[in-house]
Amino acid sequence: MTDVDHRYAGPDTQPCAPATGNLADLLERVLDKGIVIAGDIKIDLLDIELLTIRLRLFIASVDTARKAGIDWWETDPALSSRAARDALAEENAQLRARLDALEGAGEETAGAAR
Numbered sequence: 729m730t731d732v733d734h735r736y737a738g739p740d741t742q743p744c745a746p747a748t749g750n751l752a753d754l755l756e757r758v759l760d761k762g763i764v765i766a767g768d769i770k771i772d773l774l775d776i777e778l779l780t781i782r783l784r785l786f787i788a789s790v791d792t793a794r795k796a797g798i799d800w801w802e803t804d805p806a807l808s809s810r811a812a813r814d815a816l817a818e819e820n821a822q823l824r825a826r827l828d829a830l831e832g833a834g835e836e837t838a839g840a841a842r
Contacts, residue, residue, distance in 0.1 A: 762788030762796065 805812040
């Protein structure tokens with residue numbers, strides 16, 4: 729007896745194709761659950777490590793990333809206008825404090841010279 733391939737029954741039938749999902753469904757699932765891709769690249773010469781690059785890629789929606797404790801985009805001034813305003817306000821406060829300290833030191837020096 730010969731083995732019969734049950735995936736393809738004969739010339740009148742079509743082979744069964746795997747069920748394909750909609751790209752939008754796949755993207756929604758990936759963003760909802762998140763996906764991590766990790767890898768290391770090492771360059772060695774004569775058993776001497778010259779370079780190591782560690783790559784970590786996390787693909788997820790903003791909500792999923794927040795649940796995972798990742799929110800660096802909220803504090804990066806290049807990505808967040810609120811973070812840029814906060815950074816500018818903090819720098820302004822530091823400069824005002826330095827100016828007040830310098831003016832106070834200048835007044836003390838002028839008072840001592842009299």
